[in-house]
Amino acid sequence: MSSQPLLEPTGKRIALPVRVEPKVYFANERTFLSWLNFTVVLGGLAMGLLNFGDRISRLSAMLFIVTSMFVMLYALYTFHWRANKIRKREAAPYDDRVGPTLLCIFLIIAVAFNFYLRMVNPPPPEQ
Numbered sequence: 655m656s657s658q659p660l661l662e663p664t665g666k667r668i669a670l671p672v673r674v675e676p677k678v679y680f681a682n683e684r685t686f687l688s689w690l691n692f693t694v695v696l697g698g699l700a701m702g703l704l705n706f707g708d709r710i711s712r713l714s715a716m717l718f719i720v721t722s723m724f725v726m727l728y729a730l731y732t733f734h735w736r737a738n739k740i741r742k743r744e745a746a747p748y749d750d751r752v753g754p755t756l757l758c759i760f761l762i763i764a765v766a767f768n769f770y771l772r773m774v775n776p777p778p779p780e781q
Contacts, residue, residue: 674740678740682733682737682740683733686729686732686733689726689728689729689732690729692725693722693726696718696722697718697722700718700722703718704716704719710768710771710775711768714764714768717768718764721757721760721761724760725753725760728753729753736748
């Protein structure tokens with residue numbers, strides 16, 4: 655064994671394999687399951703509105719169902735994208751800046767649509 659330090663040749667980069675720990679895969683899966691949990695709750699809310707609501711509630715429920723399905727597909731795409739990047743050991747930004755913002759926008763639109771329809775079409779007075 656040599657006691658001399660290992661010197662890097664000038665102008666060359668040494669490629670070392672990147673070790674990916676299992677917790678990275680599990681974190682990706684946990685995030686995916688968290689998104690799916692939210693979409694199931696949102697879909698359950700929409701099903702309740704569909705089954706027990708009036709015409710306006712059914713219209714709002716349709717928006718909630720579309721939002722839920724969109725978020726499910728987006729979560730699936732993001733999960734596979736991240737898993738592919740992790741498997742290939744690519745250095746990429748794994749944070750999600752688009753998903754939560756779009757989800758909030760869609761939910762605000764659905765709730766605002768519900769309020770708008772309630773204000774424009776008030777329920778008939780009870781006798």
